[in-house]
Amino acid sequence: MTFEKRCLIEPSDFISVQYECEKCHAAILVPIEKLDPEQVASFVLAGCRFCQTPSGFQPGTQETKVFLDFSVSLKRLIELVNGRNLRMRLSIKCAD
DSSP: OOOOOOEEEOGGGOOEEEEEOTTTOOEEEEEGGGOOHHHHHHHHHHOOTTTOOOOSOOTTOHHHHHHHHHHHHHHHHHHHHTTOSOOOOEEEOOOO
16 A cells, blocks of 8 residues: 655635745734735835845736736735635645
């Protein structure tokens, strides 16, 4: 007999988004229900509020648009799948 461990998450499992500075590791945790485009843009474009290191994202670039759209879409995705007869799950790496 073979066993396979799978770890799955679905949008309703998401409760917050954490934005962390790679340099100083300061983090901001935003509850999903409070995500809004202007707030996410301020985190992304202003750089770290603690060590002032730029995030690496520039205003008006395609990369910034994709990042912002994804972050804000998480909230909308949770709303869209709630109450539907279809479950969407993402497979993630399991801890050993």
